[in-house]
Amino acid sequence: MSSTDHDIEKSQDGGSVEVYPISDENNRFDVASIDLVQRRLKQRHVQMIAIAGTLGTGLFLGSGQALSGAGPLGALIAYALVGTVAYSSLCSIGEMTSHAPISGTFPHFAARWVDPALGFAVGWNYFYTNVITVPVEVSGAQILITYWDSNPNHAGIYIAVICIGVSAINIFGVRYFGEAEFLFSLIKLSMITGLILLGVIIDAEPGNGPGGGRLGFHYWNDPGVFNGAGLEPSHIGLDRFLGILSVLVQAAFSFQGMEIVAIAASETENPRRNIAKAVRRVFYRICIFYILGIFITGLLVPYNDPNLLQTAGTAADSPYVIAMTRAVLPGIINAGIMTSAFSASNSFLFCSSRILYGLALRGQAPRIFAYCTRKGLPIVAILFSAAFSFLSLMSISNGAETVFTWFVNLSTVGGFFSWGTINLTYLFFYRGMKAQGIDRKELHYWSGLQPYLSIWGFTWCSILILINGFEVFWNFTAAKFLTAYINIPLFFILYAFWKITKKTKVWDPSKMDFYTGIPPPEETESPEVPPHNFAEKVAAVLF
Known part of the structure; x- marks a missing residue:
């Protein structure tokens, strides 16, 4: 379409607002004619995906590193801080998606309301972040399998089976993805809820603590609430502060992917209403499943427990399994955590394929990735993204824990850029x-805390990007430095490439396009049917 085709007038409160000619061949804001995905995700799918879709090794397995790295209170502070950043990002993307539930999600929002070059950069950054997180979760699942089978010769078989299973679910279609994630999320929520309740019982029941008493806060006293990073042993306070900083990346990985509910907006029934519900509930999800979960773990396992997963170790236990080994049924808990890792890899593969599809729709990725089947499945984008899952086979030669930590650092820094861009885009929006x-x-969803939430989120994302690899300056190696900071020049190279080649500009607020290619609410939302019986009322509360 030529730029002259897009000088339109939109009625607004009895007046008119000029929509400037910005949907040209370089931006492609109006892609309704070639966007062929279908709205097949139902309300229960979206709500369960929002609550537990990306609960995986970051919380269940990686929390062992957080606990050993900073102590129980240090880990709690790190998770709480990153939780506020995640919450600000989700509130921001939730409000923007409430206005525009379309394919491409926040990379397109950045291109539409900030600068097309920023959309290009964050789109490819987010694709890379998610597609590399798939093998992270696969590697985590394989580590957990060693609880039963530690034979290194079998690792490749397990990894291949997991990769094929995750790819198959996505290839079958979004409806199958939704049903699979609904089931996995039920398992994860049941497990984490059960773990928290059982943890409270173990902590409070007499006989579990030293001398036959209650365990209580014993491990907060011995060995203590904070663990130092070991970088400044002669300055205890500073070393403990560095210990908290050292687990921020791991904490962020635990929260990564919470924005999947907005990414799925273009394939969701009644997206504005369902996404609004999901975002409103996320605060409780953060408090219960992340903050309370890490708090209970810190009560049950001391930070100096030799079984906690270490970067250079070979232990296959998460802190939850360690705690349950001293109580009951550790094998079942380990199986549940492994299921979570599988589910998270499934979700991240979905995210990466949809982001790639959105980039292709608007000319920021090869057009072949925009190809859809007759059932609305972006099959080429899925197959290309799925191929990256087999990077997890690297763990066979390099050691599962080493590769796990390497991938975590690479993907999490990219996640900070994504969250930062979401908050920056919201400020422009x-x-x-x-x-x-x-x-x-x-709008169906808006936050009274804005724009302060976005300012908070953007500020902390900027800080976290700069400090995430601070440990390398005490023991410098080129590999650690690159994994910590390679994303910074990569992001700005992507931005500069599109900026220079397409000669883009930052949009003037009065010239932003809030209409082109965005379906109105009457087109996407059907009337809400109130629950009629007790079962439906319970389902309405849960889903």
């Missing part, structure tokens, strides 16, 4: 809405 006289309160 907020300013543009205000400049054009659009009332945000008319």
Whole structure:
């Protein structure tokens, strides 16, 4: 389409707002005619995916590194801090998606309301972040399998089976993906809820602590609430502070992927209403499943327990399994955590394929990735993304734990860029809405804490990007430095490439396009049917 085709007038409160000619061949904001995905995810799918879709090794397995690295209170502080950043990012993307539930999600929002070059950079950055997280979760699942079978000759077989299973679920279609994630999420929620309750019982029941008493806060006293990073042993306070910083990356990996519910908006029934529900509930998810979960773990396992997963070790136990080994049924708990790793890899593969599809729709990736089957499945994008899952086979030669930590660092720094861009884009979105006289309160979801939430999130993302690899400066190696900071030049190279080749500009708030290619609510939302009986009322609360 030529740029002259897009000078339109939109009625707004009795007046008119000029929508400037920005949907040209370089931006492709209106792609409805070639966007062929179908809305097949139901409300229960979306709600369960939002609550537990990406609960995986970051929480269940990686929390062992967090606990051993900073102590129980240090890990709790790190998870709480990163939780606020994750929450700010989800509130921001939730509000933008409530306005525009379309394919491409926040990379497209960045291109549409900030700068097309930023959309290109964050889109490829997010694709890379998610596609590399798939082998992270596969590697984590394989580590957990060694609880039963530690024969290194079998590792490749297990990895191949997991990769094929994850790929197959995505290839079957979004409806099968939704059903699989619904089932996996039920398992994960049941397990983490059971672990928290059982942890409280173990902690409070007499006979589990020293001298036959209650365990209580014994491990907070011995060995203590904080563990130092071991970088400044002569300065205890500083070393403990560095210990907290050292686990921020691991904590962020635990939260990574929470935005999947917005990425699935273009394939969700009643997306505005369902995404609004999911975002409103995420605060409780963070508090219960992450913050309370890491708190209970810190009560049950001391940070100096030799069985906690270490970067250079070969232990296959997570802190939850360690705690349950001293109580009951550790094998069942380990199986549940392995299921979580499989589910998380499934979700991250979905995310990466949809981001790649959105980039291709708007000319920022090869057009072949925009190909869809007759049932609305972006099959080429899925197959290309699925191929990266087999990078997990690297763990056979390099050691599963080493590769796990390497992938975590690479993917999590990319996640900080994604969260930072989401919050930055929201600030532009907020300013543009205000400049054009659009009332945000008319959206299905809006936050009264904005724009302060986005300012908080963007500020911390910027800080975390800079400090995530601080440990390398005490013991410098080229490999550690690159894994910690390679994403910084890569992101800005992507931005500069599109900026220079396409000669893009930052959008003026009064010229932002809030209409082209965005379906109105009456097109996406059907009337809400109230629950009629007790079962339906329970389902409405849960889902």
